[in-house]
Amino acid sequence: MSRRARGLAGLALLLGCGAAFAAAAAEGMPVPDRLAREQGLLVRPVTGAAEDFSRHCQGCHGHHGVSVDEVPSLKDRIGRFVHVxxxxAYLARVPGVAFAHLSDERLAGVLNWALRTYSASELPAGFVPYGAQEVGSLRRDPVNDVGRERAAVVDALVAAGIVADRAALAFGTDRRY
Structure with a gap:
């Protein structure tokens, strides 16, 4: 067999293995731990906006949208913010969002994914997802005083009747707004 033929055969084998791996990944892959494998535990691949959230947001906000007291919870709350x-604007302007190393399009995807994943029932009727152009425009003017701007947003939500009082969106051990 010629060198070229061996190279092509090797490439075909690699491509075939790659296709098989991709198919297995789409269905979930066994965990590389003997006990977990014996129990049939599978790990599903995380892609797209969910992957971006896991890489850029989950460290603080947690896998389920809830973390330590000092970090605002997303679960059952974040959807209320888009009512006003x-x-x-605030959600796209907070420093962790505005300065994320993601394109405007991918960042819009993360915001929409987080809203639908953690707070779908709190979204307004007719919710319009964020677009790349909107996010790009908003993130160019990041929030300077997060506490002050968050309190102003919470006051607007109270005034609009979206939340009963400021305590509904308080966080932290000192119950900030």
Whole structure:
């Protein structure tokens, strides 16, 4: 067999293995731990906006949208913010979002994914997802005083009747807004 033929055969083998691996990954892959494998535990691949969230947001906000007291919870809360224009803007302007190393398109995807994943029932009727152009425009003007701007948004949500009082969105051991 010629060198070229061996190279092509090797490439075909690699491509075949790659296709088989991709198919297995789509269905979930066994965990590389004997006890977990024996129990049939599978790990599903995380892709797209969920992967971006896991890489850029989950460290603080947690896998389930809830973390330590000092970090605002996303679960059952974040959807309330988009009921008022200043809340919608705030979500794209907070430093962790505004300075994320993601394109505007991918960042819009993360915001929409987080809203639908952690707070779908709190979204307004007719919710319009964030777009790349909107996110790009908003993140160019990041929030400077997070506490002050968050309190103003929470006050707007109270005034609009979206939340009963400021305590509904408080966080931290000192119950900040």
């Amino acid at each position: 224009p200043e809340g919608r």
